[in-house]
Amino acid sequence: MPHTSTESESRKLLGRLRDALADDSAGQTRLDRITELIAGSMQTEVCSIYLFRDPETLELCATRGLKPEAVHKTRMRLGEGLVGRVARKGRVINTADAPATRGFRYMPETGEERYSSFLGVPIQRLGENLGVLVVQSKTAREYSEDEVYGLEVVAMVLAEMTELGAFIGEGAALSARHQQPVMIKGTVGQEGTAEGQVWLHEPRVVVTNPIAEDPEAETKRLTDAIEQLRASVDDMLDGHKNADKDQREVLETYRMFAHSRGWLRRMCQDIERGLSAEAAVEKEQSAARTRLQNAPDAYMRERLTDLDDLSRRLLRILTGQGRETGAEMPKNPILVARNIGPGELLDYGRSLKGIVLEQGSVGSHAAIVARALAIPLVVHARDIIAEALNGDPILVDGEQGIVHLRPEENIVAAFRDKMAMQAKAQERYAGLRDQPARTLCGSVIELTMNAGLMADLPSLASSGAEGVGLFRTELQFLARSKVPRRGDLAALYLRVLNAADGKPVTFRTLDIGSDKVLPYMKRPEEPNPALGWRAIRVGLDKKGIMRMQNQALIRAAVGRPLRVMFPFIAQFDEFREARQMLLDEIERERKLGHDLPTDLKIGAMLETPSLVFAPHQFYDMADFISIGGNDLKQFFFAADRENERVRRRYDTLNVSFLTLIGTIVARCREAGTPVSFCGEDAGRPVEALCFAAMGLRSLSMRPASIGPIKHLLRRVNLDEARAVIEMSRAAGVQSVRADVTEWLGQAMARAPAN
CATH class of the missing domain: 3.50.30.10 (Phosphohistidine domain)
Structure with a gap:
């Protein structure tokens, strides 16, 4: 396959590769034979195959033209040399003057001469980098588009055969995929x-036939499958005729990709080169992934999901694999x-x-x-x-x-x-189910559970929770393709109250935005959604949805107390406006002659540092306050909780954060307003102990945490714990965790069994 290569030459090479792969040889022998075939077909002095040994290391696994003893000895880091750059970027490097190309690294241990020409293509499957295929020659020239394209087709076949385990066995270049721990x-x-x-x-669809002999038959298989795919997409669009404008735009974009002539043309060209219909689909999917992942336009990057989904659908049609296999x-x-x-x-x-x-x-x-x-x-x-x-x-x-x-x-x-x-511990905790979380110093801590589905409510009795400290109402909105009806919500809230059997339930109003986006609401483009249009901000701007939810809550609680909490309050005026909206609905229901809840308590989630320092009127007006620990912590430390690099740098038991908790407790105590802590940290033993020591008397957590937390609290003295915290603070430590953990071990050792 010289630089005037044709599609028939490409098919001839693939035919020889198929024969080599069909040969009953060890994996290394197959790889060696492949490098010989490629070098001979392309008339180059060197052909080498580099494969990943681990996510950061490439290894020379086979070569024709370099020293044989360098195989499995020469390794390079991802991004190192031209080979490493091809692997990192997932893009072709084609140069007539390799030594002068940025990133070039000369490897004398391979016996590599100063080859001028270098062509490296990634060996990848659906965005997964497996290695790099390289050809080199002494003649200073860039390889033609046909040669580059042909080598990419060969790399695609190598990726598929690697997935199928063609290069494992005695003397193998690779260990067996899907067999190792x-x-x-x-x-x-x-x-x-x-x-x-x-x-x-x-x-995952497995392509077992990457090479095909009959391009016409494969092209027909592909075009038939494309027609079936397009028909299913059109049917899906017809089934959403009543969708809103935003939904229709998304679906129309999806259909546009399905009907793309360029997509079909490129796959047909791949088939002409010798690939099967399935391999052609995967080759174009991998190429699209490389293009779109690096696109500067965020919209185009998001379209990668559409292309992936369409490609998977097309592969399932071609292979008959997927969920339909039974x-x-x-x-x-x-x-x-x-x-x-x-x-x-x-x-x-x-x-x-x-x-x-x-x-x-x-x-x-x-x-x-x-x-x-x-x-x-x-x-x-x-x-x-x-x-x-x-x-x-x-x-x-x-x-x-x-x-x-x-x-x-x-x-x-x-x-x-x-x-x-863990199971044995849960059995022990079950014996405490009906006992109060009373500490050795006589303090009683209320332990409630978080919930969001009817399926959660049986845990109310089995866990020993004293109520539902947080019922997330957004799940009913997130799981539907359109806004739920008021009657459906009222019926659900009624079932929740019935299942609680008299125990208090605190309903948090719709908390959407950030990463919780309703499928039927257009997602705004925001540089930092966690700090953007979300939660109460959406509710106050979209008053119709908030009024509808308030009405549903009121009608569900007829004859019962009702507790409603507004999320993500950042300033007093937001709470005052939201509270008034709920009171207006109460008055409206009264004028309509409807029965009302026997008691109404309106509270706020304190999730922003700004609200800690709100006017005292806020604390007086709120019937209760719940500290939303997850958000409060990320905003307090300016550390995105989705970002592992920064999230783990900051400890909940940092002295500054505990001081903030203490400030909230003091302000609530001054106003006579009940306060609780709600979040993942409430269900962690050392954190729960410190919160209680800082004055919190109510914690809300997942049901499975209630037993362990109650077991711990019943065996400690909060006065002693508070003293340890104060000593750590006086010593200038950043976090009290080490000191409290050491004290806790000693306290538990001498504590009576509960």
Whole structure:
């Protein structure tokens, strides 16, 4: 395949590669043969294949033209040399003067002469970088577009065959994919532990026939599949004729991609080069990923999701793989997905034992639902989609954000011991269910639970919670394709109150915005959504939705007390306006002759430092205040809780943050306003102890945390804990964690059993 190569020459090379891959040889022998075939076809002195040994290291795994002894010895870091740059950027480098090209690195250990020409193309599959394919020659020339294109097609085939395990075995260049144990460190989305088997939300389509002999037949297969795809997209659009303008725009964009002539033309060209229809789809999907991931336009980057979805749909049509294969969900399913919406997750319900997401976030829709369902969740689990197969054994440690895929026996044994200890502890906590959280110094701490679904309410009795300190009302909005009706919401809120059986329930009004975006509401372009148009700001601007929700709450609470809390209040006027809107609806219901709640309490979530220093009239007017710890902490430290680089730098038990908590408690005590702490930290033993020591007498947490927190509080003296905190403060330490933890160990050792 010289620089005047043709499509037929490309097909000839692919035919020879297919024969080499079909040969019953070891993986290394196959790789060596491939480099010989490519070098001979392209008439170059050197052809080399570099593959990733780990995410940061490339290794020379086969070569024709360099020293054979350099194979498996020469390694380079990602981004190092021209090969490393190809791997990092996922882009072709084609130069006639390699030594003069930025980033060039000469590797004398390979016997590499000063080859002038260099062409490197990434070996990648659906955005996953597997390595780099390189050809070099002494003649100073740039390779032609045909040659570059042909080498990209070859790299695509290598990626597919790598996925199928063609290069493993004795003397292998690679270890077997999908057979080795893998440990992935992610981020805690919801605490808890689970053991089970992988259930892929979108099963990975495996292309087993990357090379095809009959371009006409493959082109027909592709065009038939495209027609089927377009028909399904058109049907989907017809089914949303009544959608609002924003929804229609999204769907029209989706249809535009499906009908793209350029997309089809490029795939047909790939087939002419010798690829199968399936391989052509994947090649264009990988190329689009490379283009759009680096696009400066945020809108175009977001369209990557549309293209990925269309490509997956097309591959499922071509291969018959996917959900339609009839595969049965395992008995202990651990859901593995790139990302997932709240509606889809609710469809799975409590059948799931755990969830692992490659993307997601600790505040995402999925995390909210996972917490509501008490399902362990790990997010940011990098490469889990590429590594996992349906049915793989998997362990999810939601306490540390770790996932063990195909774990070794010693890991399984240690994990099961941990789960058994947790189960035994829960049995012990069950005996405290009806006992108060009374400390040794006589203080009583109210422990309530967070909820967001009807499915949460049985935990109210089993956990020993004294009420629902936070009922998230946004899940009913997030899980629907349009605004829920007032009657439906009123019926739901009534069922919640009935299930609470007289225990208090605090309803938080709609908390959307930031990363919680309604599917039927246009998402505003904001540089920092966490500080943008969200929560009460949306409610005060979209008064119709807020009035409708207030009416639903009032009508559900007829004959019962009603507690309503407004989220993300940043200044007194916002609370005053929101409160008046609720009171106006009470008056309206009275004038209509409707029955009213027997008692109304209106409170605010304190999630911004500004509200700590609000006028005293705010504290007087609020019937209660709930500290929203998750947001308050990120704003106090100016540390995005979705950003691992900064989130872990700041400790909840930092002296400054505890001083802020103490200030809030003092202002509420002065006004006679009840105050509680709501958030993940309320369910962590050392944090809960310090909050109680700072004067908080009410904590709201996930149901599973109530037992451990009650067990701890009943065995400590808060006066002693407060003294330790004050000593740490006087000593000038940044965080009281170490001192409190040391004291707590001693206190628990001498405490009576409870």
